[in-house]
Amino acid sequence: MLTGRITDIVQKMPKVDLHLHLDGCVKPDTIMILAEEQGISLPVTDKEQLLPYLQVAENCSSLTQYLSKFDFTVPFLQTAEALQRVAYEAVEQSAGHYCKYIEVRFAPQLHRDKGLSVDEAIFWVIEGLKQGERRFGVKVRVIAICMRNHSAQANREVIEAAANYMGKGLVAVDLAGDEASYPAANFRDTFALARKLGIPITIHAGEAAGPANIYEAITHLGAVRIGHGVRVQENPAIMEIIKERRIPLEMCPVSNIQTKAVTDWDMYPIKHYFDQGLILTINTDNPTVSGTNITEEYKIITEKFGFTVPDLVTLVMNGVDASFLEANEKQSLKLEFEQLIGEL
Numbered sequence: 263m264l265t266g267r268i269t270d271i272v273q274k275m276p277k278v279d280l281h282l283h284l285d286g287c288v289k290p291d292t293i294m295i296l297a298e299e300q301g302i303s304l305p306v307t308d309k310e311q312l313l314p315y316l317q318v319a320e321n322c323s324s325l326t327q328y329l330s331k332f333d334f335t336v337p338f339l340q341t342a343e344a345l346q347r348v349a350y351e352a353v354e355q356s357a358g359h360y361c362k363y364i365e366v367r368f369a370p371q372l373h374r375d376k377g378l379s380v381d382e383a384i385f386w387v388i389e390g391l392k393q394g395e396r397r398f399g400v401k402v403r404v405i406a407i408c409m410r411n412h413s414a415q416a417n418r419e420v421i422e423a424a425a426n427y428m429g430k431g432l433v434a435v436d437l438a439g440d441e442a443s444y445p446a447a448n449f450r451d452t453f454a455l456a457r458k459l460g461i462p463i464t465i466h467a468g469e470a471a472g473p474a475n476i477y478e479a480i481t482h483l484g485a486v487r488i489g490h491g492v493r494v495q496e497n498p499a500i501m502e503i504i505k506e507r508r509i510p511l512e513m514c515p516v517s518n519i520q521t522k523a524v525t526d527w528d529m530y531p532i533k534h535y536f537d538q539g540l541i542l543t544i545n546t547d548n549p550t551v552s553g554t555n556i557t558e559e560y561k562i563i564t565e566k567f568g569f570t571v572p573d574l575v576t577l578v579m580n581g582v583d584a585s586f587l588e589a590n591e592k593q594s595l596k597l598e599f600e601q602l603i604g605e606l
């Protein structure tokens with residue numbers, strides 16, 4: 263058990279969440295409301311019963327099983343109102359955990375079933391996030407996701423639309439989905455376009471496949487951050503490159519155990535990576551799907567791996583440093599964090 267003092271610090275500590283999927287943090291309450299509004303019938307009548315449809319089970323054994331949860335949620339997120347609402351609520355939920363800055367990611371191509379364009383999907387998500395930003399005092403930016411199972415043309419559209427929102431709330435592009443079936447090397451052209459258009463890149467890699475994808479992401483796709491990167495230790499030479507180049511890893515502890523990036527907590531290399539000097543950040547991935555929140559993530563790693571208060575401060579400040587904010591914005595955020603941490 264953690265002492266009262268550490269628990270208190272973990273709770274009150276200002277935080278960032280750099281790896282947060284919009285469709286992975288929809289509240290059961292909201293699904294009930296959206297179902298009603300959109301005339302979609304639900305398999306159950308109350309929100310407690312809804313949870314198993316939204317959240318992975320204890321015995322989740324792979325990333326593909328984990329990803330199947332999104333099939334339930336995404337059909338509710340096909341209108342401007344729904345996207346705006348869940349974006350706003352993402353900010354609200356993060357604010358409840360003292361997040362001062364979040365990067366919310368989503369795949370615009372998944373939200374076109376009722377006629378929205380990729381551009382419109384991005385527009386409405388940014389609208390909702392901006393509302394949340396004003397209401398809750400959390401700074402928010404967007405990352406547009408290309409999906410591994412989508413066509414090159416579909417992903418190209420995402421990159422082109424993302425370019426239109428650079429400087430208007432969007433800060434980067436990503437690649438997500440079934441990593442084991444679609445190696446990173448398939449996406450060279452997609453991310454060459456992103457680089458050409460000047461959009462920063464982060465890539466999910468080393469989660470459901472080995473370090474080769476991490477290497478591919480940083481050397482060929484142009485990733486400056488890595489989503490998860492949990493399996494990098496399987497190749498010491500690649501781990502050394504990540505360390506040397508100071509590539510931040512967006513670790514999402516609870517999710518990483520559920521998707522079986524490693525078999526269990528005993529095998530989770532977070533403390534080892536930290537002690538080796540890798541740049542780690544702590545994030546939620548999908549609060550609803552994973553049944554987690556950012557406070558819980560910090561609590562668990564502190565409990566299981568003995569991170570000290572100064573370690574936690576390092577992890578939080580790594581997140582500020584690794585953010586896709588512009589230099590002057592990052593500098594002010596850093597100052598704000600230093601002050602808030604000083605007051606803890």
Ligand SMILES: O=c1[nH]cnc2c1ncn2[C@@H]1O[C@H](CO)[C@@H](O)[C@H]1O
Binds near residue numbers: 283548
């Ligand atoms: O941890 C993950 N690894 C890979 N893909 C993911 C993860 N979490 C969510 N998504 C995928 O990203 C899509 C857009 O947000 C989600 O619909 C889900 O398919």
Ligand SMILES: [Zn+2]
Binds near residue numbers: 281283438466547
């Ligand atoms: Zn993710």
